[in-house]
Amino acid sequence: MKSTADFQFYLFPITYCLVMVLGLPGNLGALYVYVFKMKEKSSSSAYIISLAVADTVFLCVLPFRVHYHLNGNDWIFGEVACRVMGTIFFSNVYISICFMTCVCVDRYLATVKPHTYLRLRGTCCWAVATAGVWVVCGTTGLAFMLTLPVDTGVGLGSPRRCLESFATGEWENSLAAYSGFSLVFGALVPCAIILVCYPLAARRIARIRTATARAALRTIYAILAITVLCFLPYHLVYLLHLLRRTRVIRDCHAADAIYDARRVTMALVSLNSLLDPVLYYFATGRCKWSLRWLKPKGKRGIYTISDRF
Structure with a gap:
């Protein structure tokens, strides 16, 4: 018997509202600085701009998810909106981790x-990598959006689910293959690269006693923290969810626990859009943002950007 997980009706709205209120200014501010204030763009800058764009679009669909959960997981906006908003919501996870891997x-x-x-x-390797991530993730997301079965509730009085509660046959036909592909190439490979490359880089950088080295270490710690806190729990639980839906895991108590854990990790993974602005500050390794307040009349405050590397 499936767990009702009533806590989700409080967890998701609170988490998503927090992410929107704090994450949107940070991402919009990063886009303004990186696009308009930086005269010379680097490879890391391109990855950060792409990551901020993906986060900003993701944050713009969160009000629909807040309404969905406040309404008892009842989607009222129709099938087309469900497909579009749901694809943006879940694609952000893989777009974000791919661009974080590029930064790594x-x-x-x-x-x-x-x-x-x-x-x-x-x-032009950085341009090819940036375009490649957008093309692959965009193509996969488009295929997902057009072919995904959507349960918008045709029963009398039943909640209209959006990208949830799929039938076993739907998992066997397409969802299992899609989920396996996403887990391997959208999670396992990027996480492995991050968790291997960055500790190696950290060992090398730790031997250098300079401000530049300390800044690079902060970049490493930021990406490792986001990966461990947001992405790893989500994908580990999603793997268990996939095993349950494909009937590899059959125990009812385990199924309830997996369902509850999936709700928690879905809230956790959304925090990456809140934490990414911390990464934006460090990750390019070339910009130092400082707010310099000037005393003369008419001068409020200006952003100055100076080379770090």
């Missing part, structure tokens, strides 16, 4: 393989 590889090369990094710096 970029910082790893800059610190551990500096000669290789300098050779690649003048090429």
